């Protein structure tokens with residue numbers, strides 16, 4: 001059965017779900033989005049995703065033309081129309097259709113899109129064995145240029161870093177911020193473990209404040225795993241005992257190599273393993 005996509009209040013066949021070539025989301029990357037997972041038929045961390053979508057909209061001076069609860073219902077309707085119990089949702093709100101100038105004033109109505117589909121970002125083997133990453137030469141956007149905390153349709157900063165990773169033959173890259181501190185990976189937040197303590201960069205280090213990151217922080221608290229949000233330098237990654245990434249699509253992925261250096265003993269570490277197991281139980285309400 002062909003997928004049904006929600007566009008501006010209507011459920012359309014995938015082949016019919018299209019946006020105008022004058023949409024400023026396409027012409028200028030003027031818009032925002034969310035990536036959300038559905039587990040066992042319920043939208044995981046729905047409130048947190050809606051809050052971040054609305055925060056992103058506010059930050060770019062875009063008014064989403066429905067309420068949060070209407071948007072939630074639209075997502076539920078889309079999941080149901082496609083018969084999913086487990087899926088990935090891509091929610092997009094663009095500035096809408098305008099003319100060929102960049103001015104948002106010429107875009108009277110935002111375009112809203114909800115796609116429910118499946119997603120597999122990395123091969124299953126990396127979850128067992130760990131992944132290799134590099135540090136990208138491209139710097140994470142300066143916060144006065146475009147805050148990394150806005151989940152915007154401008155992903156070229158991340159895409160350029162991703163291309164560096166692919167050129168180096170690895171799936172992911174660590175991005176440093178303008179101060180040279182560790183920010184995040186191209187589509188995931190990062191964590192290290194050193195001497196039994198979990199550490200992750202602060203939200204003010206030019207990262208997207210990931211929903212999965214937030215869940216991991218909460219789970220560390222519950223499991224009694226010592227945790228700190230602090231400035232990390234590349235050196236901290238090089239000498240870490242364990243290293244893992246988090247994201248809605250990727251979930252929790254161990255990293256076992258960075259810039260050719262082996263992380264810890266090269267195996268997926270015990271705290272990472274415990275958090276992966278706990279995360280999977282948590283998302284299904286089994287913990």
Ligand code: PMP
Pocket residue numbers: 035158184185186187188189207208209210211212213246247248249
């Ligand atoms: N950082 C970036 C740049 C991202 O695009 C994402 C989302 N894929 C994340 C971090 C992780 O955020 P979340 O856990 O909310 O998916």
